[in-house]
Amino acid sequence: MSAASSEAILRTFKVGKRFGGFTALKDISAEFRRGAITSIIGPNGAGKSTYFNLLSGAFAPSSGRVEFEGKDVTGLAQHQFAHMGVAKSFQITNVFPQLSTHENVRVAAQALTSRFDIWRPRAAMTELADKADHLLERVGLADRRTRPAGSLAHGEQRALEIGMALASEPRLLLLDEPTAGMSPEETRTMMDLIVRLGQERTVILVEHKMKLVMGISDRLLVLHHGELLAEGSPDDIRRNETVKRVYLGQREH
Structure with a gap:
């Protein structure tokens, strides 16, 4: 596991989210430590995806506040989160199936550095290609470099999408059910x-x-019915009687 520091990179203060008359999240206050792996878990319908969307800027909270690196980012547009150093990988794979694995990552890197620049110097394009190769190595896809993304296995496509997210060199990486369907x-x-x-x-x-x-987690947050049920280390969560009751009879996959 990674060594966690006590400094928080991201915090939420009593955030809530309503969709019409339905309350999806209610008064969740939590902090996410810099350099740690934190997992948000809970049964189906617990509010995990809604909370994830608040953390990534896809949704603005109906109430409460979100802070990134000590700055209030509540309600900022999603692309502003990306520029701040936040990248995410979705539950549904989002790659360009006709392009090669390498081209997918190179395009992701190029979009961050040369948008609308058609007079891109050859040396800079070589740097982007080298960066794509490095990222493919990082996510274990170097030997799939020339394969069309659409021909990759499901798990490989998820890894490719993470490689594309890493092209922005984020300080915070958000992953939405990265093992879904695997x-x-x-x-x-x-x-x-x-x-x-x-x-x-x-x-x-x-x-x-x-x-x-x-x-693999340094800390876990357990949601249930849109509320924060428990948080702590894996050992804390294992010993938590309330969490045990919520998961009693829940089939683990």
């Missing part, structure tokens, strides 16, 4: 990748597979 072998590979990423940057992931994240 085989046990793909899941183990993804968990190993997350551990490696957590050694270099802050990682927050949403996951419903509680047993899987116990071994």
Whole structure:
């Protein structure tokens, strides 16, 4: 596991989210430590994805406040989060299937450095290609460099999307159910990748597979019915009787 410091990179203060008359989140106050892997877990319908969307700027909270590196970022547009150093990978894979694996990552890197610049120097393009190669190595896809992204296995596509997210060199990486739809072998590979990423940057992931994240997380937040049920180290959560009751009978995948 990564070594966590006590400094928080991201905080929420009594955030809530309503959709019409439905309250999806209620008064969640939490902090996410810099350099740590923090997992947000809970049964289906607990509010995990809604909270993730608040943390990434996809949703503005209906109440409360969000702070990133000590600055109030409540309600800022999603692209502003990206410029601040926040990157995310979605639950649904989002790659360009016709492009090669390498081209997907290179395009992601190029979009950050040369938007609308058609007179891109050749040396700079070489740098982008080298960066794409480095990122593919980081996510374990170097040997898939020339393969069309659409031909990759599901787990490999998820890894590719993470490589694309890393092109912005984020300080905070948000992962939405990174093992969704994966085989046990793909899941183990993804968990190993997350551990490696957590050694270099802050990682927050949403996951419903509680047993899987116990071994890699520095801290866990447990949501239930849109509220924060518990938070703490994996050992704290294992011993929490309320959490045990919520998960009693919940089938782990």
